[in-house]
Amino acid sequence: MVMFLDWITRSGLCTSLADLSISTNYSTPAPTPLNRLLETTGASLTRFDEDHYGLDPWPHGNLLHNTNLxxxxxxxxxxxxxxxxxxxxxxxxxxxxxxxxxxxxxxxxxxxxxxxxxxxxxxxxxxxxxxxxxxxxxxxxxxxxxxxxxxxxxxxxxxxxxxxxxxxxxxxxxxxxxxxxxxxxxxxxxxxxxxxxxxxxxxxxxxxxxxxx
Structure with a gap:
């Protein structure tokens, strides 16, 4: 998950993304790669769905840059x-x-x-x-x-x-x-x-x- 989040952030595919859903089982994404992705989507993001299933507490995404959510x-x-x-x-x-x-x-x-x-x-x-x-x-x-x-x-x-x-x-x-x-x-x-x-x-x-x- 960490590698995928890092790759998709660097790819430039998400600079105009409007809808983002993150769903994980067992392990949860590290906060830094997820937050970098959210920062990259920026003001284009209008919907964010974050659904984690796991046995340990997880970090939520930082939405500071998503000003049109x-x-x-x-x-x-x-x-x-x-x-x-x-x-x-x-x-x-x-x-x-x-x-x-x-x-x-x-x-x-x-x-x-x-x-x-x-x-x-x-x-x-x-x-x-x-x-x-x-x-x-x-x-x-x-x-x-x-x-x-x-x-x-x-x-x-x-x-x-x-x-x-x-x-x-x-x-x-x-x-x-x-x-x-x-x-x-x-x-x-x-x-x-x-x-x-x-x-x-x-x-x-x-x-x-x-x-x-």
Whole structure:
């Protein structure tokens, strides 16, 4: 992947590219070659789709040079409690997710952005949310920097934000518990994206699947 990104950047084929999709399995592209490619596409890029599946956190592309971007699709690293050495507080994984969102949104410099689509896998365990209610977890998160970025003029033209959650449950969960967890997680996302939720442009959907990937 690194060699291919470097080759296509040097080839000059992407200087007028409007639509770019990056999809990887297992290994993820190194940030420097990907960012060089995004810099090369520059103002011509109007749509960027970034979809990584892997077991380790991945770097997102830097969109500073893509000043005419209109559509952005990306996948967040999974939200789960997988620290076997110690139990983390229920908001720890959410703190990491909000930092990841801040990193993506803070690199945007397009004033033409209209649509954002976010996919995220969530492994539903007691430490992910239960027994806390969404407001209890939200109160422990420092969302000021994220909300400040989301309130920047770069997002004035934004009119649609979709968040698709894939929820993974362990054995022994009832349908009622799964539905309750889905509703709580949905409320969490609306709270995290509050500046845009208040504008009525956020839609959250969820379904069952393999949230670890």
């Amino acid at each position: 209109q559509t952005l699709d990306f996948r967040l690293y999974r939200i789960t409690h997988d620290d076997k050495s110690q139990r983390r507080p229920s908001h720890a994984a959410w703190t990491e997710a909000t930092r990841e969102l801040h990193g993506v949104f803070s690199s945007i410099r397009s004033r033409r952005l209209e649509h954002i689509e976010v996919a995220v896998g969530i492994q539903v365990m007691h430490s992910t949310l239960e027994p806390a209610q969404p407001n209890d977890v939200l109160e422990k998160l420092d969302l000021r920097d994220l909300h400040d970025v989301m309130s920047q003029p770069y997002f004035d033209t934004l009119n649609e934000v979709g968040v698709e959650m894939t929820l993974g449950f362990g054995d022994g969960h009832t349908k009622s518990h799964e539905d309750s967890s889905g509703q709580k997680l949905e409320a969490m996302v609306y709270g995290i994206l509050q500046p845009w939720s208040a504008r009525g442009i956020v839609t959250v959907t969820w379904g069952h699947g393999y949230a670890l990937m």
